[in-house]
Amino acid sequence: GNSVTQMEGPVTLSEEAFLTINCTYTATGYPSLFWYVQYPGEGLQLLLKATKADDKGSNKGFEATYRKETTSFHLEKGSVQVSDSAVYFCALSPFSGGYNKLIFGAGTRLAVHP
Amino acid sequence: GEEVAQTPKHLVRGEGQKAKLYCAPIKGHSYVFWYQQVLKNEFKFLISFQNENVFDETGMPKERFSAKCLPNSPCSLEIQATKLEDSAVYFCASSPSLPDRSTDTQYFGPGTRLTVL
Numbered sequence: 001g002n003s004v005t006q007m008e009g010p011v012t013l014s015e016e017a018f019l020t021i022n023c024t025y026t027a028t029g030y031p032s033l034f035w036y037v038q039y040p041g042e043g044l045q046l047l048l049k050a051t052k053a054d055d056k057g058s059n060k061g062f063e064a065t066y067r068k069e070t071t072s073f074h075l076e077k078g079s080v081q082v083s084d085s086a087v088y089f090c091a092l093s094p095f096s097g098g099y100n101k102l103i104f105g106a107g108t109r110l111a112v113h114p
Numbered sequence: 115g116e117e118v119a120q121t122p123k124h125l126v127r128g129e130g131q132k133a134k135l136y137c138a139p140i141k142g143h144s145y146v147f148w149y150q151q152v153l154k155n156e157f158k159f160l161i162s163f164q165n166e167n168v169f170d171e172t173g174m175p176k177e178r179f180s181a182k183c184l185p186n187s188p189c190s191l192e193i194q195a196t197k198l199e200d201s202a203v204y205f206c207a208s209s210p211s212l213p214d215r216s217t218d219t220q221y222f223g224p225g226t227r228l229t230v231l
Contacts, residue, residue, distance in 0.1 A: 043205060043224040
Protein backbone atom coordinates (compact mmCIF):
# COMPACT_ATOMS: atom_id res chain seq x y z
CA GLY A 1 0.00 0.00 0.00
CA ASN A 2 0.87 3.67 0.07
CA SER A 3 2.22 5.29 3.22
CA VAL A 4 4.39 8.12 4.49
CA THR A 5 6.66 8.03 7.53
CA GLN A 6 8.03 11.18 9.13
CA MET A 7 10.43 11.67 11.97
CA GLU A 8 8.66 12.24 15.24
CA GLY A 9 8.82 15.65 16.79
CA PRO A 10 8.91 18.00 18.33
CA VAL A 11 12.03 19.41 16.76
CA THR A 12 13.39 22.31 18.79
CA LEU A 13 16.01 24.57 17.25
CA SER A 14 17.61 27.92 17.85
CA GLU A 15 17.19 30.63 15.27
CA GLU A 16 19.58 30.31 12.31
CA ALA A 17 20.15 26.60 12.93
CA PHE A 18 20.03 24.04 10.12
CA LEU A 19 16.82 22.06 9.77
CA THR A 20 16.25 18.54 8.48
CA ILE A 21 12.93 16.72 8.76
CA ASN A 22 13.11 13.19 7.44
CA CYS A 23 10.37 11.71 5.29
CA THR A 24 10.26 8.30 3.62
CA TYR A 25 7.47 6.80 1.61
CA THR A 26 6.09 3.55 0.29
CA ALA A 27 4.19 3.68 -2.96
CA THR A 28 3.33 1.69 -6.02
CA GLY A 29 3.98 3.45 -9.29
CA TYR A 30 5.31 6.99 -9.50
CA PRO A 31 3.85 9.25 -6.84
CA SER A 32 4.07 13.00 -6.52
CA LEU A 33 5.54 14.18 -3.21
CA PHE A 34 4.63 17.23 -1.17
CA TRP A 35 5.50 19.17 1.94
CA TYR A 36 2.64 21.08 3.54
CA VAL A 37 2.93 23.44 6.53
CA GLN A 38 0.29 24.17 9.16
CA TYR A 39 0.72 27.29 11.26
CA PRO A 40 -1.11 27.42 14.61
CA GLY A 41 -4.85 27.65 14.15
CA GLU A 42 -4.66 27.61 10.36
CA GLY A 43 -5.20 25.22 7.49
CA LEU A 44 -2.58 23.55 5.36
CA GLN A 45 -0.42 25.50 2.96
CA LEU A 46 1.60 23.89 0.22
CA LEU A 47 5.28 24.50 0.90
CA LEU A 48 6.87 22.65 -2.00
CA LYS A 49 6.47 19.62 -4.21
CA ALA A 50 8.21 17.31 -6.66
CA THR A 51 6.58 15.16 -9.28
CA LYS A 52 9.37 12.87 -10.48
CA ALA A 53 12.60 11.30 -9.34
CA ASP A 54 15.54 13.70 -8.78
CA ASP A 55 13.26 16.75 -8.90
CA LYS A 56 14.03 19.34 -6.24
CA GLY A 57 11.19 21.38 -4.81
CA SER A 58 12.04 24.68 -3.16
CA ASN A 59 10.23 27.59 -1.57
CA LYS A 60 10.98 30.21 1.12
CA GLY A 61 14.44 28.76 1.70
CA PHE A 62 13.11 25.21 2.17
CA GLU A 63 14.23 22.42 -0.16
CA ALA A 64 13.47 18.74 -0.67
CA THR A 65 14.73 16.31 -3.32
CA TYR A 66 12.69 13.35 -4.60
CA ARG A 67 14.99 10.34 -4.11
CA LYS A 68 13.53 7.23 -5.70
CA GLU A 69 16.46 5.01 -4.75
CA THR A 70 16.00 5.71 -1.05
CA THR A 71 12.24 6.47 -1.28
CA SER A 72 12.84 9.70 0.59
CA PHE A 73 11.84 13.35 0.44
CA HIS A 74 13.65 15.02 3.33
CA LEU A 75 12.90 18.68 4.08
CA GLU A 76 15.85 21.02 4.70
CA LYS A 77 16.44 24.66 5.46
CA GLY A 78 19.80 26.25 6.00
CA SER A 79 18.81 28.86 8.57
CA VAL A 80 15.48 28.68 10.37
CA GLN A 81 13.57 31.63 11.78
CA VAL A 82 11.13 31.90 14.66
CA SER A 83 8.38 32.41 12.08
CA ASP A 84 9.05 28.89 10.73
CA SER A 85 7.56 27.38 13.90
CA ALA A 86 4.72 25.19 12.67
CA VAL A 87 3.75 21.60 11.96
CA TYR A 88 5.19 20.16 8.76
CA PHE A 89 3.48 17.35 6.85
CA CYS A 90 5.02 15.16 4.20
CA ALA A 91 2.47 13.75 1.77
CA LEU A 92 2.20 11.74 -1.39
CA SER A 93 -0.30 11.51 -4.19
CA PRO A 94 -0.23 7.97 -5.54
CA PHE A 95 -0.93 8.77 -9.17
CA SER A 96 -0.53 11.68 -11.51
CA GLY A 97 -3.12 14.40 -11.49
CA GLY A 98 -4.42 16.69 -8.76
CA TYR A 99 -7.59 14.66 -8.47
CA ASN A 100 -5.97 12.00 -6.34
CA LYS A 101 -6.22 11.88 -2.58
CA LEU A 102 -3.23 12.84 -0.50
CA ILE A 103 -1.70 10.43 1.96
CA PHE A 104 -0.08 12.26 4.85
CA GLY A 105 2.61 11.50 7.34
CA ALA A 106 1.92 12.10 11.02
CA GLY A 107 3.40 15.60 10.98
CA THR A 108 6.48 17.01 12.68
CA ARG A 109 6.18 19.98 15.00
CA LEU A 110 9.01 22.50 14.70
CA ALA A 111 9.67 25.03 17.44
CA VAL A 112 12.29 27.71 16.77
CA HIS A 113 13.54 29.82 19.67
CA PRO A 114 15.28 33.22 19.42
CA GLY B 115 -13.32 32.92 -5.13
CA GLU B 116 -9.57 32.53 -4.90
CA GLU B 117 -9.62 30.65 -1.63
CA VAL B 118 -11.39 27.58 -0.35
CA ALA B 119 -14.05 28.73 2.09
CA GLN B 120 -15.38 26.58 4.92
CA THR B 121 -18.25 27.23 7.31
CA PRO B 122 -18.77 27.22 10.14
CA LYS B 123 -15.39 27.73 11.75
CA HIS B 124 -16.47 25.96 14.92
CA LEU B 125 -19.36 23.57 15.53
CA VAL B 126 -20.40 22.04 18.84
CA ARG B 127 -22.85 19.14 18.98
CA GLY B 128 -24.14 16.83 21.65
CA GLU B 129 -23.58 13.16 21.07
CA GLY B 130 -26.28 11.83 18.75
CA GLN B 131 -26.98 15.17 17.10
CA LYS B 132 -26.48 15.91 13.42
CA ALA B 133 -23.61 18.04 12.14
CA LYS B 134 -23.36 19.66 8.71
CA LEU B 135 -20.26 21.31 7.34
CA TYR B 136 -19.92 23.37 4.18
CA CYS B 137 -17.18 24.00 1.66
CA ALA B 138 -16.98 26.39 -1.27
CA PRO B 139 -14.10 25.36 -3.56
CA ILE B 140 -12.01 27.77 -5.58
CA LYS B 141 -13.93 28.91 -8.62
CA GLY B 142 -13.11 26.77 -11.63
CA HIS B 143 -11.76 23.84 -9.63
CA SER B 144 -13.32 20.54 -10.59
CA TYR B 145 -12.21 18.40 -7.66
CA VAL B 146 -13.19 18.67 -4.02
CA PHE B 147 -11.75 16.65 -1.16
CA TRP B 148 -12.68 16.18 2.48
CA TYR B 149 -10.08 15.24 5.10
CA GLN B 150 -10.42 14.66 8.82
CA GLN B 151 -7.64 15.73 11.18
CA VAL B 152 -7.87 14.06 14.55
CA LEU B 153 -5.73 14.31 17.67
CA LYS B 154 -1.97 14.15 17.15
CA ASN B 155 -2.36 15.76 13.74
CA GLU B 156 -3.25 12.61 11.81
CA PHE B 157 -5.00 13.35 8.51
CA LYS B 158 -7.50 10.91 7.11
CA PHE B 159 -8.94 11.16 3.60
CA LEU B 160 -12.73 10.83 3.57
CA ILE B 161 -14.14 11.45 0.10
CA SER B 162 -13.54 13.33 -3.14
CA PHE B 163 -15.77 14.67 -5.89
CA GLN B 164 -15.33 15.48 -9.53
CA ASN B 165 -17.86 18.26 -9.95
CA GLU B 166 -21.08 16.78 -8.50
CA ASN B 167 -20.00 13.16 -8.88
CA VAL B 168 -18.36 11.07 -6.19
CA PHE B 169 -14.82 10.30 -7.38
CA ASP B 170 -13.30 8.37 -4.48
CA GLU B 171 -15.16 7.44 -1.31
CA THR B 172 -12.78 4.83 0.05
CA GLY B 173 -12.23 6.72 3.31
CA MET B 174 -15.85 7.41 4.11
CA PRO B 175 -17.49 5.78 7.15
CA LYS B 176 -20.75 5.23 5.32
CA GLU B 177 -22.97 4.41 8.25
CA ARG B 178 -23.20 7.97 9.54
CA PHE B 179 -21.28 10.14 7.09
CA SER B 180 -22.60 11.51 3.81
CA ALA B 181 -21.43 14.21 1.42
CA LYS B 182 -22.71 16.08 -1.60
CA CYS B 183 -21.50 18.57 -4.16
CA LEU B 184 -24.48 20.00 -6.04
CA PRO B 185 -24.30 22.52 -8.89
CA ASN B 186 -24.30 26.16 -7.79
CA SER B 187 -24.20 25.22 -4.10
CA PRO B 188 -21.44 24.75 -1.54
CA CYS B 189 -20.35 21.17 -1.01
CA SER B 190 -21.46 19.63 2.26
CA LEU B 191 -20.35 16.93 4.67
CA GLU B 192 -23.02 15.64 7.03
CA ILE B 193 -22.62 13.45 10.07
CA GLN B 194 -25.76 11.83 11.40
CA ALA B 195 -25.84 10.88 15.08
CA THR B 196 -22.41 12.24 15.96
CA LYS B 197 -20.13 10.31 18.29
CA LEU B 198 -17.39 11.54 20.59
CA GLU B 199 -14.74 10.16 18.23
CA ASP B 200 -16.03 12.42 15.42
CA SER B 201 -14.46 15.37 17.24
CA ALA B 202 -11.85 16.63 14.81
CA VAL B 203 -11.01 19.39 12.38
CA TYR B 204 -12.52 18.75 8.96
CA PHE B 205 -10.64 20.21 6.04
CA CYS B 206 -11.88 20.73 2.53
CA ALA B 207 -9.51 21.06 -0.40
CA SER B 208 -10.02 21.74 -4.09
CA SER B 209 -7.94 21.09 -7.15
CA PRO B 210 -8.17 22.09 -10.80
CA SER B 211 -8.38 19.49 -13.51
CA LEU B 212 -5.08 19.86 -15.30
CA PRO B 213 -3.38 17.49 -17.70
CA ASP B 214 0.06 18.63 -16.54
CA ARG B 215 0.88 16.82 -13.30
CA SER B 216 3.64 19.27 -12.53
CA THR B 217 1.03 21.90 -11.78
CA ASP B 218 -1.55 19.79 -9.96
CA THR B 219 -2.02 20.92 -6.37
CA GLN B 220 -4.68 20.70 -3.72
CA TYR B 221 -5.57 23.96 -2.00
CA PHE B 222 -6.90 23.68 1.53
CA GLY B 223 -9.52 25.65 3.39
CA PRO B 224 -9.10 26.83 6.99
CA GLY B 225 -11.08 23.90 8.40
CA THR B 226 -14.14 23.40 10.60
CA ARG B 227 -13.51 22.31 14.18
CA LEU B 228 -16.23 19.91 15.29
CA THR B 229 -16.54 19.23 19.00
CA VAL B 230 -18.90 16.48 20.11
CA LEU B 231 -19.83 16.61 23.78
